[in-house]
Amino acid sequence: MSSRADFLRSLPYFATLGAEEIKRMEKDLLECSFGKGELLFLEDEPCQGLYAVRSGQIRIFKSSSEGREQVLLIAKPGDTFNDVPVFDGGPNPASASALEPSTVCIVPKETVLSLVADCPSALTIIRLFAARLRHLTLLVEDLSFHHVVSRLAKTLLELAVVEGGPSPVPRLTQDEMAAMVGTIRDVISRALRALEKAGAIRIEGRRILVVDPEKLRGMI
Amino acid sequence: MSAIPEIALEKCTGCGDCVEKCPTKAVELVRDKAIMVRPEDCNYCTDCEAFCPSGAIKCPFEIILTKLEPQS
Numbered sequence: 001m002s003s004r005a006d007f008l009r010s011l012p013y014f015a016t017l018g019a020e021e022i023k024r025m026e027k028d029l030l031e032c033s034f035g036k037g038e039l040l041f042l043e044d045e046p047c048q049g050l051y052a053v054r055s056g057q058i059r060i061f062k063s064s065s066e067g068r069e070q071v072l073l074i075a076k077p078g079d080t081f082n083d084v085p086v087f088d089g090g091p092n093p094a095s096a097s098a099l100e101p102s103t104v105c106i107v108p109k110e111t112v113l114s115l116v117a118d119c120p121s122a123l124t125i126i127r128l129f130a131a132r133l134r135h136l137t138l139l140v141e142d143l144s145f146h147h148v149v150s151r152l153a154k155t156l157l158e159l160a161v162v163e164g165g166p167s168p169v170p171r172l173t174q175d176e177m178a179a180m181v182g183t184i185r186d187v188i189s190r191a192l193r194a195l196e197k198a199g200a201i202r203i204e205g206r207r208i209l210v211v212d213p214e215k216l217r218g219m220i
Numbered sequence: 221m222s223a224i225p226e227i228a229l230e231k232c233t234g235c236g237d238c239v240e241k242c243p244t245k246a247v248e249l250v251r252d253k254a255i256m257v258r259p260e261d262c263n264y265c266t267d268c269e270a271f272c273p274s275g276a277i278k279c280p281f282e283i284i285l286t287k288l289e290p291q292s
Contacts, residue, residue, distance in 0.1 A: 159283045161284070162285050162286075169283065170282070171280035172283065173279055174269070175269075206279070206281055209286045210285045
């Protein structure tokens, strides 16, 4: 196996670093081994740092409250993961477990961020990209685990505003709702009827009235 | 006045699909363009929007948060 410095240099993240910076990274580097099936970290836990696979395979996945799983990535030797929380400062967006006996290197969050510490504008841009990537990860979760009625309930809750308030009332066709929720118009039509039947909304002409936000929230 | 679909006449090709599908016969072709001739009969079912092949008809919904209780 190559030295830790060579391994760091082989990662796209650190490929352009000079010898001094690599040395600094190497000093802070943690190396951990995990058995097959062992958890590296859980979704929503505080972020430890940027992970890189030295050997083995790591499964990055989201879990639903019912225990279903959606795999986002199988990280192989040389792959990095958990970069989003390093840069946007949030918790781990997904969980990780070893698919086989694996060794990973962890570069602490602060060490990674120190590489761009002298360029705050670059850090701001990276933070924005990371936040967008987190948003897309949440979208994957939504599309994987929530059925259309639930996704539409969430969208209506996010969009609905009080009439005459500071924000303009949003206007959406059923095609536009379908595009937001990731389905087709016919399904939206049925989902709206289901929400109305449940008493969460009322449709009056062109108005979709969110009459029971708590009920709507309970359907997510 | 009750809600009626919005028709972009410049996009309307006069195919008549909306006239055929409208369950209340609220829409008709007038000089080869779809017109809501009986707006009071329109129940905003959105069938005309669904079937319009040129995307000329839009039925947007306003999404309003109300403090009303479900039964009130």
